[in-house]
Structures are given as structure tokens and as C-alpha cells.
Amino acid sequence: MNKTSEKVNCPQCGSSEKIIPIIYRCSTADYERYRELEKKGEAILAGCVLSVEVPKWFCKTCRLNIWESDL
Ligand SMILES: [Zn+2]
Numbered sequence: 197m198n199k200t201s202e203k204v205n206c207p208q209c210g211s212s213e214k215i216i217p218i219i220y221r222c223s224t225a226d227y228e229r230y231r232e233l234e235k236k237g238e239a240i241l242a243g244c245v246l247s248v249e250v251p252k253w254f255c256k257t258c259r260l261n262i263w264e265s266d267l
Contacts, residue, residue: 206255207266214256220245 205212219230222244233239240254251261
């Protein structure tokens with residue numbers, strides 16, 4: 197269930213070093229855990245999004261939102 201460790205390369209700069217997942221949370225069940233990740237700069241916490249047209253990752257190198265279809 198936890199897919200945050202998968203390696204993603206940025207389609208723009210090619211780096212996988214500073215790719216962090218964007219986490220969409222509707223429930224508050226794991227909220228504290230993800231808050232900790234966000235504080236450490238290892239994830240971005242987004243709100244409840246029902247659309248499938250949302251970026252899954254963020255490249256901190258070139259500040260690019262990455263959609264799954266970009267890969
Ligand atoms: Zn990049």
C-alpha cells in the first residue's frame with residue numbers, strides 16, 4: 197500500500213534525487229505521519245482531491261509538478 201519509496205525520474209531535469217510524493221488525504225487517519233514527512237521536506241500534503249487529474253510527485257530541483265502520464 198505504501199508506494200512512497202518508488203523511484204521516479206523527473207521528466208524535465210532527469211533527477212530522481214529530489215522527487216517527493218504529493219499525498220492527497222481525505223481522512224485524517226495518517227495525518228500526523230504525513231505532517232512529519234512534510235516538515236522534513238520529504239512529501240507534500242495536499243487536501244482531499246477527487247479528480248484523477250492531479251500530479252503525483254513534485255521535483256524540488258526544478259519545482260515541477262509531475263503527473264503519472266508524464267513518465
Ligand atoms: Zn526536475
